Amino acid sequence: MFTGIIEEVGIVKSISPNGSGSTFTFSASKVLDDIETGSSISVNGCCLTAISFGKNWWTTDAVPETMNRTTLGLLHEGDSVNLERPLQTSGRFGGHIVQGHIDGTTTIQSIDLQDDESYRFAFELKPEWEQYVCHKGSIAIDGISLTVAAVSSGLFEVAVIPHTWSATNLGQKIAGGSVNIEVDILAKYVERQLSANKLTNLEVE
Structure with missing residues (x-):
């Protein structure tokens, strides 16, 4: 489990075919x-397994399901990625519960600089996520724990403070680009429980 508080930004050093998937090598320091071997590391919100590592690098494999469901398949050598290690039981819970299980990708609709030097991002809100995204709720964008600032038809927005802009790869994003999305797992559990209760009530009736 992760918290969405990015520890560092790594660089894609190499990408090589591995059967129907790919092997990635990333530069890193803090997360190392x-x-x-076998450690989990979040890469742009995707929980991946370290299979080898050295002084300033580590390597992981990504299977076709991961490549197709996330933006990993769009990465190129030299791209920046957000990195985070799993939460330790003794650590601070600074963000929200992030599993590292990406729900899909979405498109950046706009990026606007605000008067207070923060940035306002607008993203496409796909119909299958609408019930999980609410004003002031939590959402993970490329592994970053963010708060939903606004929701409208087919769109949701987040406000990004200058620190997050500079400490993650958000500063390199452009309108029209793709990002990974993980909706709040608590919202999914609530939906599941309500659905189960509804079925139980129907059976009783």
Whole structure:
């Protein structure tokens, strides 16, 4: 489990075919402090497994399902990626529950600089996510824990403070680009419970 508080921005060093998937090598420093073979690391919100590592790099494999469901298949050498290690039980819970299980990708509709030097991002809101996205709710964009600032027909917006802009890869995004989305797992559990209760009530009737 992750929190969506990005620890560092890494760089894609290489991408090579591996059967029907791909092997990625990323540069990193902080997330390598306690790495072991088999460690989980979030890359742009995708939970991936370290299969090898060195002083300033680590390698992982991505299967076709991951490549197709996320933006990993769009990465090129030299691209920046958000990196985060799983939450330790003794750590602070600074963001929200992020599983590293991407729900899909969406498109950046606009990026606007605000008077207070923050940025306002607008994203496409696909119909299958509408019930999980609400004003002031949590959402993970490329693994970053963000708060939904507004929701309208087919769109949702987030406000990005200058620190998040500079400490993640958001500063390199452009309108029309794609990002990974993970909706709030708590919203999914609530929906599931309400659906189960509805079925139970129908059976009783």
